[in-house]
Amino acid sequence: MRILRLKCLGLLFFALCPFYFCCAQNKTIDQKVDSVLGLMTLDEKVGQMNQYNGDWAATGPITKDGDKQDQIRKGMIGSMLNVTGVAHTRTLQEIAMQSRLKIPLLFGQDVIHGYRTIFPVPLGEAASWDIESITGAARIAAIEASAAGIHWTFAPMVDIARDPRWGRIMEGAGEDPYLGSLIAAARVKGFQGKGLGNTDAVMACAKHFAAYGAAVGGRDYNSVDMSLRQLHEIYLPPFKAAAEAGVATFMNSFNDLNGIPATANSYLQRDILKKQWNFKGFVVSDWGSVGEMIQHGFVKDNYEAAMAAAIAGSDMDMESRSYIQNLSKLVKEGKVKMTVIDDAVKRILKKKFEMGLFDDPFRFCDTARERLQWNNAEHLAAAKDIAVKSIVLLKNSVPKAGTKQILPLSKTTKTIALIGPLAKAKSDNLGFWSYDWPDDSIRIVSLWDGIQKKLAPGSTMLYAKGCGINDTSRAGFAEAIEAAKNADIVIMSVGEARDMSGEAKSRSTINLPGVQEELVMAIQSTGKPVVVLISAGRPLIFNRIADQVPAILYTWWLGTKAGDAIGEVLFGDYNPSGKLPVSFPLTEGQIPIYYDHYNTGRPATSDSDKNYRSSYTDISIYPKFPFGYGLSYTSFNYSDIKLSHSSLKAGQQLKASVSVTNSGEYEGTETVQLYIRDMVASVVRPVKELKCFQKIRLKAGESKTVTFKISTDDLRFYNNDLKYDWEAGDFEIMIGSSSKDVKTAKVNWVR
Ligand code: BGC
Numbered sequence: 001m002r003i004l005r006l007k008c009l010g011l012l013f014f015a016l017c018p019f020y021f022c023c024a025q026n027k028t029i030d031q032k033v034d035s036v037l038g039l040m041t042l043d044e045k046v047g048q049m050n051q052y053n054g055d056w057a058a059t060g061p062i063t064k065d066g067d068k069q070d071q072i073r074k075g076m077i078g079s080m081l082n083v084t085g086v087a088h089t090r091t092l093q094e095i096a097m098q099s100r101l102k103i104p105l106l107f108g109q110d111v112i113h114g115y116r117t118i119f120p121v122p123l124g125e126a127a128s129w130d131i132e133s134i135t136g137a138a139r140i141a142a143i144e145a146s147a148a149g150i151h152w153t154f155a156p157m158v159d160i161a162r163d164p165r166w167g168r169i170m171e172g173a174g175e176d177p178y179l180g181s182l183i184a185a186a187r188v189k190g191f192q193g194k195g196l197g198n199t200d201a202v203m204a205c206a207k208h209f210a211a212y213g214a215a216v217g218g219r220d221y222n223s224v225d226m227s228l229r230q231l232h233e234i235y236l237p238p239f240k241a242a243a244e245a246g247v248a249t250f251m252n253s254f255n256d257l258n259g260i261p262a263t264a265n266s267y268l269q270r271d272i273l274k275k276q277w278n279f280k281g282f283v284v285s286d287w288g289s290v291g292e293m294i295q296h297g298f299v300k301d302n303y304e305a306a307m308a309a310a311i312a313g314s315d316m317d318m319e320s321r322s323y324i325q326n327l328s329k330l331v332k333e334g335k336v337k338m339t340v341i342d343d344a345v346k347r348i349l350k351k352k353f354e355m356g357l358f359d360d361p362f363r364f365c366d367t368a369r370e371r372l373q374w375n376n377a378e379h380l381a382a383a384k385d386i387a388v389k390s391i392v393l394l395k396n397s398v399p400k401a402g403t404k405q406i407l408p409l410s411k412t413t414k415t416i417a418l419i420g421p422l423a424k425a426k427s428d429n430l431g432f433w434s435y436d437w438p439d440d441s442i443r444i445v446s447l448w449d450g451i452q453k454k455l456a457p458g459s460t461m462l463y464a465k466g467c468g469i470n471d472t473s474r475a476g477f478a479e480a481i482e483a484a485k486n487a488d489i490v491i492m493s494v495g496e497a498r499d500m501s502g503e504a505k506s507r508s509t510i511n512l513p514g515v516q517e518e519l520v521m522a523i524q525s526t527g528k529p530v531v532v533l534i535s536a537g538r539p540l541i542f543n544r545i546a547d548q549v550p551a552i553l554y555t556w557w558l559g560t561k562a563g564d565a566i567g568e569v570l571f572g573d574y575n576p577s578g579k580l581p582v583s584f585p586l587t588e589g590q591i592p593i594y595y596d597h598y599n600t601g602r603p604a605t606s607d608s609d610k611n612y613r614s615s616y617t618d619i620s621i622y623p624k625f626p627f628g629y630g631l632s633y634t635s636f637n638y639s640d641i642k643l644s645h646s647s648l649k650a651g652q653q654l655k656a657s658v659s660v661t662n663s664g665e666y667e668g669t670e671t672v673q674l675y676i677r678d679m680v681a682s683v684v685r686p687v688k689e690l691k692c693f694q695k696i697r698l699k700a701g702e703s704k705t706v707t708f709k710i711s712t713d714d715l716r717f718y719n720n721d722l723k724y725d726w727e728a729g730d731f732e733i734m735i736g737s738s739s740k741d742v743k744t745a746k747v748n749w750v751r
Contacts (some may be wrong), residue, residue: 016311032358033349037342039101042328045345047076048103049316050324051284054083054092059110059503060319062286064095075099076324078348079106079152079284079316082239082553089149090365097361104352104361108284111191111202112171112433113137115144117379117560118444119430120390121501121537124158124556126173127580127630128389129671129693131186138190138378138385147373151355152203154251154284154602156187158207158238159252162592165218167505170432170537170557172213172676174581175594175627177234181241188245196248196354197362203351206242208253208286211235211269215255218591220506224255231257231717240277248281248351252314254289260294263289264305264702269313282347291320295572307335315344339465356388375443377578380561387558387565392578393631394552397658399529406529407550408488408572411454417462417487419480420494421469421516422535424448428469428495431537431557432679434500443560447493447533450563454571458730462487466523469497470513477522484526491570492532493519498557502539509588511541520545533566539584539625546624577669577695579630579738583623589616595739596686597628628673628690628738634664634700638672641735641745648749650712650728658735658743662698669697674708675742677732682719688734688742708735 027035037045051510053060054070059082071077072095083089088106090200096105113119119137120128123148128134138156145153157171160180173183183207193201203305211231215222226235238252250273253262262268272573273279287335290309291302306322307330317323330336373379396526409416422428427436437443449748452461466480467473484490494516499505511517521544524530531551534540535558546552553576557563568574585593604621615621644655660672672695674686691714696704710733715726728751736742 002572003617005506029350029353032347032353033111036101036103037346040345042331042341044075044101045341046323046327047074048076048078048345048348048361049327049341051079051081051108051316051318052077054080055087055321057082063319063321065321069095072096072105073098075101075103078103078107079108079341081318082106083107084109084148086149086365086367086370090362093361093365103349104357106151106352108152108154109145109150110155111141111145111150111432112155112157112561113431113644114141114383115148115150115435116373117144117376117383118430118436119383120387121170121557122171122172123174123537124390124558125318125386125580126183127177127392127556127578128386129179129581129695130386130389131182133386133389134183135186136382137191137382138187139193140382141316142191142193143200144373144376144379146200146202146364147253147366147369149370150202151357151364152205152249153191154207155191156184156204156206156207156242157208158184158206158242159213160235160238161213162594163215163218163581164510164539164582165506165508165536166215167220167501167507168212168213168503169582170501173238175494175583176596176690177237178582179581180238184238184242185245186512188242188247191214192246192248197356203248203355204242205249205251205284206239206247206250206517208262209239209250209273209283210253210262211257212255212262214251218506220504221254224257226258228722229718229720232722236272242366243273243277243279246522250279250281250283252283252285254286254288254292255736256298261289261298262295263314264293264298264308264312266312274313280347282344284311284316284748285309285314285318285320287318288320290314290317290322297695303330306330310336310340315347317353325376326574342355372539376619383559384561384564384568388568388574389560390556390558390578390581391576392554393567393576393633394554394625396631396633397550397551399550406489406531407570409570411459411530411571412456413459413489415460415462415487416451416455417464417490418448418451418493419464419490420492420519421465421467422447422493422495423465424464425493428498429562430559430560430595431498431536432505435561445563447563447566448564450567451491451570453564454567466519467515469495469516472515474518477519480519481522481526483493484523484528487528490523490530490531491530492523494520495535495715496537496540510538517542517544520549524549531570539582539589541585541624543586543624546717572666575633575668576630577632577671579628579671580625581627583627586622586624587619589619590623593623596689598684599687608725622740626738626740629740630738632664632666632668632670634662634668636668636670636698636737637661637663638736641733641743643733643745645745646747648747650749650751652708654747655707656710656733656735656745657705659703659705660696660698661703662700665681665700667696667697667699670737671695673736673738675739676710676714677734678717678727681727681729681732682715685717690739715749
């Protein structure tokens, strides 16, 4: 390898001759960028702003055109996506080195929740509320992806999502801007590691800028219409957090925002991102989103599309070909200023320099390193670790009066029946936005395998599929019922297939697909103790199960080690600690439902106080499971809140404490959540907002005091003039184990 690298550098020396000397001296990256820019023709500049899909895989509508390799050679392409593996990336990079200026290509890829080792889907990871583990998962994804020649991941997706009908809810961190911001920054730090330039760091990309998660009706690609205040308060904070964490790139989004497509939205890209936030990286369009402005009815053709997008600050065109075909002409005709082009190209070149690609375009093309990351035991262990932390215990009641809670199960249970269409699933465990590898059938741990590993010798497992994931046939019910009858405990594995949540996977009803719920109810009526495991990319609705089955674990799509992780939790080797990062609705009719809503002038205070109140007459005012909710095998008791002050002045800090006691039989982890309500303000404020949380671990019987320090920074909000400030007055401080289960205290703050 060493020899190879030297050879590459040797070649480069001569190849880069035109600007080698200016680069080699002690110049800043900005000066080096300027030197390269000075050598470029207009067409070569536009080439840098052009990104094409490779010819092996596609994550959007494919345009078959021309010889891409020839276009790389002509300097017409700055970046490729969906080209992975050292061999492929090297081949194309070698061609880029035949271009006049030998500007290296950037290889981008959707490494959303792992590359070779697949972690839980992001919404699942968010349920861990474990920022360190989330950072760690992104770090590993970057190590593996960078070893496979990838320079850039199109992640993290930081869209706030409050509509589980939207399939892409699985890619984000859920409904809350505070939790979403922490996780956005964590993922950026994980991907970018010790900084661009290290060969195990990939450029992160905060997407989709902006408000894509608020698509009307949860229908993918749909329009978004919202007040600027809501935009700033709810949807932008995770993007801002990503920018502050140093994210290298942004991706814009497919939606229009208040009538202007995000791709041509200068308010978003120029005013907020590049001016207010002083973002120095570059913005890539979403797949074809520049050209799609024609369908939006915003521009007539690709010529106008390229003009609108470039002027609005979209620096790179992914796959629409609008830039490559029109930008040079637009500049020559005076429609787009050269300064716009130069600014975009400088941003792109700067990242290529920071990645070290001008020094060595092949520095991510190391076959030995790629091989080393192929089966990394530490990575697999980390995948299991975060998978166990992502599982949410929704219910664990006693199946019959006088008996114990079902979970955790005993490893010496004599006969366990494992029933359901996902019981032996492998690739479905990975979820959307994951890669298929030839050895998946060996590497991915199914639930069946995971449980079997835990059981003591002498225990037996029975299996019945019962039904397909999305079938209408009940032909397998009888066999499943028979298996249940012959077992002491039944574990049921139901949920969504891997491609049921994700891009373009919006669903109008979000029940368990097919006849799965019926199957569960048929097994439940055998009278056997039943545990239901639900594996999905989004919150589903399963009310009959929730009401009648005694034990339910929500297991999302947990990744490569899914079966092992679930085994740990089922048998009590790990006491579940996940908390929902998103509200689970009772029916689709409640959507959008989120915990930090306004009070309204006629709030319904309970299900028996709904008349002439803001509610539906036919359903509860509550979600099925609230934001922040998640049980443990043990129980935690909260004391009342103790406040350091009842009244404070600006600049003073409030300390709010509770004592939390583990009053159950198992050691466990609790996520103690702090919410605040601003009682009266110049614009109405939510009934509560998450402001902080702390994870604590308590032995059975142990108590700990948890203290939150609160300052007026925590009270800030966007007022009617979009000024981010706090206002004096009364505040409610709430601390508890979910957004619904809190202790409350009152405090007053004066200026
Ligand atoms: C998605 C992006 C993704 C891109 C490239 C688009 O369809 O919206 O999130 O990064 O494709 O795969």
